[in-house]
Amino acid sequence: MSDSDSTSTDQKPRSTAWQTALTVVQEAVPPFIPANAHAMTVVIEYPPGDPGTPPHRHPGGPAFGYVLEGEMRMEVEGEPERIIPAGEAFWExxxxxxxxxxxxxxxxxxLRFTVTMLCDPGQPMLVLVEDEELAQRKDRRAPRPA
Structure with a gap:
């Protein structure tokens, strides 16, 4: 038996699982991606009932997320509040x-979720919004649930 025969018979069969392993959970067309952007992926975990981050923005670019455990109360300016359960994706x-x-x-x-943010170098990833600005932009907030 030659060396070439032994390598061909010793190789493990190629996997075909990759052909059906992909599930699309979200597709989006972001409004912009900053020049020289870099991506940051984080995992965030909040204890039961925690209200999460105070009102904020991501000045560097869009963010894409996926809820791993629990249910997230999500609200982005101009959209109604919604609940996103584990296994669903979101973006802003x-x-x-x-x-x-x-x-x-x-x-x-x-609640555990992961977020990938496109960030503009030199910009903070997250900036809290002051109460004064929230008051000035209250007309942009969707009606609150009763």
Whole structure:
């Protein structure tokens, strides 16, 4: 038996799992991507009932996320509040848009989600919004649930 025969018979069969392994959970067309952007992926975990980050924005660019555990209370400027359960994706445009809520919608389980943000070098990833600006832009917030 030659060397070439032994390598061809010793090779493991190629996997075909990759052909059906992909599931698209979200597609989006972001409004902009900053020049020289870099990506940052983070995992965020909030305890039961935690309201999450105060109103903020991601000035460097859009953010794309996926809820790993629990349910997220999500609200972005101009859109109604919604609950995103584990296994669902979300995104926000970033830039000047205010992100009002990203808190835990449940008081009995933790919330874990991952977010990939496109960031503009030299810009902070997250900037809190002051109460004065929230008051000035209150007309841009979708009606609150009763």
């Amino acid at each position: 445009p970033g830039g000047d848009v205010i992100h009002y809520q990203d808190g835990n919608a449940r008081d009995d389980v933790r």
